[in-house]
Every structure is written in C-alpha cells, then in structure tokens.
Amino acid sequence: MGKKITKRSEDYSIWYNDIVKEAELAEHSAVKGCMVIKPYGFALWENIQTELNLRFKETGHQNAYFPLFVPKSFLSKEAAHVEGFAKECAVVTHYRLKSSADGKEVVVDPEAKLEEELIVRPTSETIIWNTYKNWIQSYRDLPLLINQWANIVRWEMRTRLFLRTTEFLWQEGHTAHASKQEAIDESKLILDLYADFAENFLAIPVHKGLKSINERFAGAIDTYCIEALMQDGKSLQAGTSHFLGQNFAKAFDVKFQTKEGKQELVWATSWGVSTRLIGGLIMTHSDDLGLVLPPSIAPIKVVIVPIYKSEDERVVVNDVAERIVNELKALKISAKYDQDDNKKPGWKFAEYELKGIPLRIGIGPKDVKNNSVELFRRDTLAKELVSADNIGEYISKLLPEIQQNIFNKALKFREDNTHYANTYDELKSLIDSNAGFIWANWDGTTETELKIKEETKATIRFIPLDEEKIEGKCIYSAKPAKHKVVFAKAY
RNA sequence: CGGGGUGUAGCGCAGUCCGGUUAGCGCACCUGCUUUGGGAGCAGGGGGUCGGAGGUUCGAAUCCUCUCACCCCGACCA
Numbered sequence: 001m002g003k004k005i006t007k008r009s010e011d012y013s014i015w016y017n018d019i020v021k022e023a024e025l026a027e028h029s030a031v032k033g034c035m036v037i038k039p040y041g042f043a044l045w046e047n048i049q050t051e052l053n054l055r056f057k058e059t060g061h062q063n064a065y066f067p068l069f070v071p072k073s074f075l076s077k078e079a080a081h082v083e084g085f086a087k088e089c090a091v092v093t094h095y096r097l098k099s100s101a102d103g104k105e106v107v108v109d110p111e112a113k114l115e116e117e118l119i120v121r122p123t124s125e126t127i128i129w130n131t132y133k134n135w136i137q138s139y140r141d142l143p144l145l146i147n148q149w150a151n152i153v154r155w156e157m158r159t160r161l162f163l164r165t166t167e168f169l170w171q172e173g174h175t176a177h178a179s180k181q182e183a184i185d186e187s188k189l190i191l192d193l194y195a196d197f198a199e200n201f202l203a204i205p206v207h208k209g210l211k212s213i214n215e216r217f218a219g220a221i222d223t224y225c226i227e228a229l230m231q232d233g234k235s236l237q238a239g240t241s242h243f244l245g246q247n248f249a250k251a252f253d254v255k256f257q258t259k260e261g262k263q264e265l266v267w268a269t270s271w272g273v274s275t276r277l278i279g280g281l282i283m284t285h286s287d288d289l290g291l292v293l294p295p296s297i298a299p300i301k302v303v304i305v306p307i308y309k310s311e312d313e314r315v316v317v318n319d320v321a322e323r324i325v326n327e328l329k330a331l332k333i334s335a336k337y338d339q340d341d342n343k344k345p346g347w348k349f350a351e352y353e354l355k356g357i358p359l360r361i362g363i364g365p366k367d368v369k370n371n372s373v374e375l376f377r378r379d380t381l382a383k384e385l386v387s388a389d390n391i392g393e394y395i396s397k398l399l400p401e402i403q404q405n406i407f408n409k410a411l412k413f414r415e416d417n418t419h420y421a422n423t424y425d426e427l428k429s430l431i432d433s434n435a436g437f438i439w440a441n442w443d444g445t446t447e448t449e450l451k452i453k454e455e456t457k458a459t460i461r462f463i464p465l466d467e468e469k470i471e472g473k474c475i476y477s478a479k480p481a482k483h484k485v486v487f488a489k490a491y
Numbered sequence: 492c493g494g495g496g497u498g499u500a501g502c503g504c505a506g507u508c509c510g511g512u513u514a515g516c517g518c519a520c521c522u523g524c525u526u527u528g529g530g531a532g533c534a535g536g537g538g539g540u541c542g543g544a545g546g547u548u549c550g551a552a553u554c555c556u557c558u559c560a561c562c563c564c565g566a567c568c569a
Contacts, residue, residue, distance in 0.1 A: 013563075028561070088568075123569090157492085157567050164568080217569050225569085240569060272569095307528050314527095346529035364528050374528080 005354070007288045012232040013160075019282055020161045023291040023355050033159040033166035037275070040355065041162075043299035044278050045169060049149060051201050051296075052171060052273070055193055061145040061173060066127050068151070069118035074126035077251040084218020085122045088155040092118040120153040125219065125244075125270055128174045129252040136176055136266060138257045143186070144176040152274070162279035163236075163491050170274035176266045178256065180245070183267035184222075187243040190271045191224040194239040202277065203294035203407040204228050204284045205414050206238055207437075207486065209462025214446050217270075221245035227461045227486070229414045230283040233434035235461045235488035238280050241271035279491075284410050291356030292378055294406045295399040302328055302335040302395060303357045305348045307364035316368050320388060324361065324373070327392035333399070353378060358402050359395060363388075379406050424452075424475045427487060431458045437486045443474035444482030452476055458487045 005022060006014040020026055025041030028034075037045065053063070069092060076082045096112030099105075121127065128146075136144060149171050159165045173190060177183040191208055198206045206226035216223035220242035228238045249255070249265040256266055285292040295301050304321050308314040321337055328335040336357075338348055345362065352360055362374035372385045375395075379402050386394060417436030421427035430438045442448060442460065453459050463483045470481045 011563095017562090030560095032561075084569075154568085158565090211569075215569070220569090223569070237569070242569090305528095309527060341527085344527050344529085344531060346527085346531085348530085349528095350530045362528070366528075 005288060005290055008231065015288070016279075016283060017161065019286050019291055025278065025282075025291075026161050028161070031166075033156060035161050035165050035167075037169075040299065041278065044281070044293075044297055045275055047297045047299065048201075048273075048277060049171075052197060055197060056147050056171075056173070059145075059189060059193065061147045061175075063148060064146050065148050065150070066124050066131065068121055070121050070124070070127045072117045072119055074130055075119055077126060078219050078247055080247070081125065081219030081251075085154075089122055090120040090153045090155055092120065121150070122152060122154045123270075123272075124148065124150070124172055125174065125248055126252070129248040129254060129268070132174075132176055132266075133252050133254045136254055136256050139178050139259055142176055142178045142256060142266065143182065145173075145186075146175065147171055147173040160279070160491075162275055162282070164276070168275050170272050172270060172272040175269045176249075176254065177268070178258070178264075178266065180267050183245075183269050184243050187222070187224060187241045187269040187271065190241040190269070191226065191239075194241065194271075194273060195226050198226055198228065198238055198277075199407065201294075201296045202281055202284075203296070203403055203410060204238065204280055205407065205411040207462055207464070209464055209486070211240075211462060212446070212449055212460045212485075214449050215459065217242045219244060219247055220270075221247070224465075225462055228280055228284060229417060229436050229488070230280070230491070231413065232283070233417060233436045233489070235437065235486075235490045236276070236280045236283070237461075237490065238277060239271070239273040242269060244268035244270060285406055286356065289381075290354035292406065293356035293358060295358045295403050298356065298358050299334065300336045300357050301333050301399060302359045302361060303348075303352045304335060304337045304361045304363065305345050305352075306337075306339065307345045307362060309365075313365045317363050317365065320363050320368055320373075324363075324388070324391055328395065331392045331396050333392070333396060349376075358399065361391070377402060379409070421475060421487075427452075427458075427475055428456055431456045431487065431489065434489070437461070437488050439484055439486055440475045441470065441472050441481035442483050442485045443477045443479040445477070448474060448476045452487070456487075458489050461486045461488050461490060 005018045008015045023040065024038050025044070026035045026037045029036045075085065093114055094108045094112045095114055096109040097106040098109040100107045132144065135141060151167055151169050153167050156164050156166055175183070175186050177186060195206050195208050198204045206228045208224065208226055211223040211225055217240065222243040224241045225237050226239045228236050230236055246265040246267060248268050254266050255263045258264055281297070282291065285294065304324060306314065306317045306321050308317045325335055325337045349360065356378060358378050360376040360378070362376065367373050367388070371388050373388050373391060374383055375386050376383045414437070419430050419435050419438050421430055421438050421440040427438055427440050449460055463485050467483060470484050472481050473479065474481045
C-alpha cells in the first residue's frame with residue numbers, strides 16, 4: 001500500500017523522480033521544463049539561503065537586487081559571454097496583449113513591439129557591470145562585494161527537476177576589486193566557502209578544482225568549481241566561482257582612480273550555487289526508502305509520533321510528548337509533534353522515513369510506564385529505547401553524530417568509487433561501468449579533452465588546485481602529461 | 492531535433508486490438524462506528540467535457556485524419 005519508490009538498482013532516474021515527487025519536494029508545472037517547488041522542497045532552499053547569507057555576510061558581502069530583464073545589446077558586449085549563452089536565451093519582444101478579432105482569446109499586440117528586445121537573464125554579469133560603472137569611481141569604492149538571490153532562465157533542451165530546469169533559483173555574487181590578486185583571492189575565498197558549506201552543512205563531500213578551458217564559464221579567465229560524486233557514478237558540479245579578469249570591466253568601461261590618480265580597469269569575480277544543490281543533496285544521501293536529510297538542513301529534525309489506543313492512553317502519552325516538544329524547542333531543535341488522529345502510527349513511520357526526517361521519537365503507553373521513548377535514526381534505520389529524561393540533551397548530541405555519519409558514508413562512497421586509469425583502455429572500461437571519478441594523466445590540450453569526450457562521453461571534471469609536478473604521459477595522446485585530472489560522466 | 496512512451500475522477504491505472512446498458516477499479520476525499528507499537532476495517536457517499544479538433548457511424552474512450560501536452564532515452568548544455 002501507499003507510496004512506492006523505485007529501487008536505485010532498477011532505474012536510477014526514476015528513483016530520483018520518485019523521491020522528488022513522493023517526498024513532496026517539487027513537481028512538474030504546466031509550463032514545460034519548469035518546476036513548482038513545493039513547501040517542503042522550498043524549506044530546503046530557505047535553509048540553504050539562511051546559511052549562505054550568514055557566511056556571505058561574515059565575509060563582507062551585501063545582498064542587492066538587479067532586474068530580471070537584460071537589454072539585448074548588453075549581452076553582446078562581451079564576445080565570449082554572449083556566445084556561451086545565446087543559444088538558451090528567452091527573449092521578450094512585446095509589452096502588450098489584446099483581444100483577438102473574435103474576442104475569444106488574447107493575442108500579442110503587434111503595435112506593442114519593443115524597440116530593443118529584452119533577454120530574460122541567463123545570468124546577470126552584463127546588467128550588473130553596466131550598473132557598477134556608475135557605482136565605481138575611486139579605489140575607495142573598492143572592493144565592491146555584492147550578492148543577489150534571483151531566478152534565472154536558460155532554455156534547456158532537456159530538463160530534470162532541480163538538476164536542470166528552464167527556470168531555476170540561485171544566488172550570484174558579483175565583486176569588483178582594485179587588483180588582480182585581490183580578485184583571484186576573492187574567487188578562491190568563495191570556492192572555500194562553498195566547499196565548507198557543501199561538506200559541513202549539506203554533508204556532501206566535494207573536490208575543489210579548476211575547470212578546463214573547454215568547461216569554463218563564458219567570459220571568465222578561470223572557473224573554479226566544487227564537484228561532487230553522485231550514487232550512480234556521475235559527477236555533479238555543485239558550485240562555481242569565476243575569476244573574470246578585466247573582461248567585463250573592459251566591455252562596460254568600468255574604471256577607477258587609483259591613489260596615485262591613474263585610471264585603471266577593475267578586476268572582477270562572479271560565483272553561484274543554485275537549486276541544483278537540492279538535486280545533489282538527494283542523489284548523495286537518499287536510499288530506496290526515500291529521502292535522507294542531514295540534520296543541518298532538515299526543516300524538521302525530530303518528529304514525535306504518539307501511539308495510543310484509548311483516550312486515557314492518548315492523554316498520558318500526550319503529556320510526555322508535549323514535555324519533549326518543549327524541551328526540544330528550548331534547545332532550538334526544530335521538532336514536529338504529529339497529533340493527527342486520522343493516520344495510524346505505521347503510516348506516519350513510513351511517511352517520515354520517505355521525507356528523510358533524521359530522528360523519530362515514538363511514544364506509547366509502554367514507554368510512559370518505563371519512562372522511555374523509542375528513537376529511530378533515518379541514517380542507520382536503527383531503533384533504540386532511551387530514557388525520556390534529558391532526551392533533549394541526548395538528541396542535541398546525537399544530531400551532529402548523524403550529520404557526521406551521513407557525511408562519512410558519502411565520503412566512503414566517493415573513495416570506493418574513485419579509480420586511477422593508466423591507459424586509455426582502462427579509462428574507457430571504467431567509464432563504461434559507471435565507476436565514478438577516474439584520475440588520469442592529460443596533456444592539457446582541448447583537442448585531447450574533446451576527443452575523449454566524444455569517444456567516452458566523459459569530461460574533465462576538474463584540475464586539482466594543489467597539484468604537484470606531473471610525470472608520465474597523457475593517456476590519450478602519449479604526449480608529456482600536464483595535469484592529473486578527474487574524468488567522469490556529468491549531470 | 493531523432494527514438495520510445497503516456498494522456499480516462501485529486502493521484503495511480505483498467506477498458507481501446509474486436510464500437511453497443513448508466514465508463515470501471517485501487518488510493519485519496521466526505522459521513523458514521525470500530526481501530527491505533529510498521530502504510531487499519533466495515534458500511535454508506537461525493538467527484539468524469541475519456542488531452543483537443545474534425546470525420547465515419549443509428550451509436551465513439553474504442554475506428555480514421557489532424558493536432559496539443561508531458562515523461563523517458565539520445566543529441567545539446569557552466
């Protein structure tokens with residue numbers, strides 16, 4: 001009975017869709033390629049926002065908001081940038097509708113054509129740098145450290161809930177600096193921030209790295225990324241941070257006066273994470289029973305399910321449950337006490353497992369008699385009877401332990417699914433068997449990268465940052481290797 | 492854009508090949524009673540332009556033509 005989740009081993013894609021749907025995170029909307037994020041899914045995004053805002057503000061950034069629409073001419077000011085996005089832009093051409101001749105529907109009013117088309121932002125560099133030109137005059141205005149939370153539209157051919165949708169939510173940071181080094185430092189600071197956030201808040205182990213020229217952001221000098229391994233052996237780019245050099249400063253003529261009175265172009269960065277993180281969260285931790293959430297991000301960390309037969313029993317159980325709820329509330333642990341009498345305990349157990357709630361407390365008459373409660377851990381599926389005394393304290397110690405266990409599990413999975421290829425044949429067979437991250441020597445050329453992509457469908461996910469001198473030959477070209485990099489199929 | 496699939500109640504489906512009572516089943520929903528330690532039971536009840544348009548026919552969910560939408564797999568993609 002009830003909801004069923006397709007097993008991962010049966011069909012990983014359908015498993016993912018089942019989780020998103022059955023845990024009520026999101027659903028397909030009436031608009032092709034766009035999703036409705038449901039309250040439980042949006043709660044995850046809100047928690048991501050809260051945590052990132054804290055971290056952004058600690059590092060001196062401020063939030064602001066820029067327009068949804070970008071004049072077409074802005075987008076074309078940076079050549080590489082426009083080329084990268086042109087194929088997936090939604091364009092606004094008119095500003096008015098009118099009734100059709102027969103009065104039965106509305107049609108676009110041909111009289112209301114815009115003089116200049118507006119692009120629905122695929123990213124905001126251009127509109128923001130056009131604005132920064134007015135904000136920056138002197139070195140005293142720098143650094144300028146701005147973030148915005150916004151929706152983005154990229155007209156993708158094929159979409160998947162959270163992982164790639166036509167419209168999605170993200171944050172995009174855009175900073176301006178007086179020196180090259182300062183901008184590079186900023187892009188790396190954010191990279192570290194993202195990695196720490198992914199690992200310690202989302203419990204997703206990530207590699208920090210540099211993207212190859214082929215994979216980097218359109219308009220960037222360097223693109224850094226955090227890259228995570230999903231349970232099906234595919235890699236997910238979970239966040240990016242770009243050193244933009246002076247490309248956008250040149251395109252939008254953003255200069256500042258130095259202490260010495262000279263005019264110089266500013267140096268830029270941009271960086272972002274999106275609702276895609278929720279997809280990564282699902283695919284990193286969840287199992288065949290449903291969603292598994294690390295306590296940090298779980299909107300509800302503890303759910304309390306009362307068990308009773310008679311009204312007398314209900315009252316006795318309720319007393320204990322209320323006491324525990326208050327205890328948890330006092331400790332700022334978000335808890336839900338499910339008093340719904342229309343659902344049986346068994347139903348609730350299954351439902352909250354599906355929704356990934358880290359801890360469940362069951363309280364029945366037997367427990368009241370023994371001054372105990374039944375504590376169920378979603379991550380290990382283990383049940384234990386614990387004393388009802390100081391349960392809040394017990395739980396506040398247990399939650400970080402669960403968080404750590406979930407992270408360790410994901411880390412172990414990544415280690416078990418990381419391999420080294422010494423030959424191209426090895427690489428091919430590892431990729432074919434969805435083996436995960438595969439380290440291999442690469443000669444550093446785009447040509448080689450593209451050949452390998454064409455032949456194996458795997459791409460270079462990142463070049464490690466703290467790389468030592470590489471010896472040996474490229475597994476493809478046999479030329480001297482420039483880097484040891486990670487290959488994988490990617491989302 | 493290619494290949495595959497699906498549109499019938501809020502959700503999941505049967506019925507379609509071979510046209511024919513009042514379009515059915517499960518879940519969910521409403522009412523009542525009994526239940527409640529792993530997705531409760533019984534009884535009663537409400538809910539449908541069968542994706543849309545045209546056609547064939549005495550009669551269409553079912554046959555024909557056109558069309559729309561969505562999903563999956565590719566191609567594509569920060």
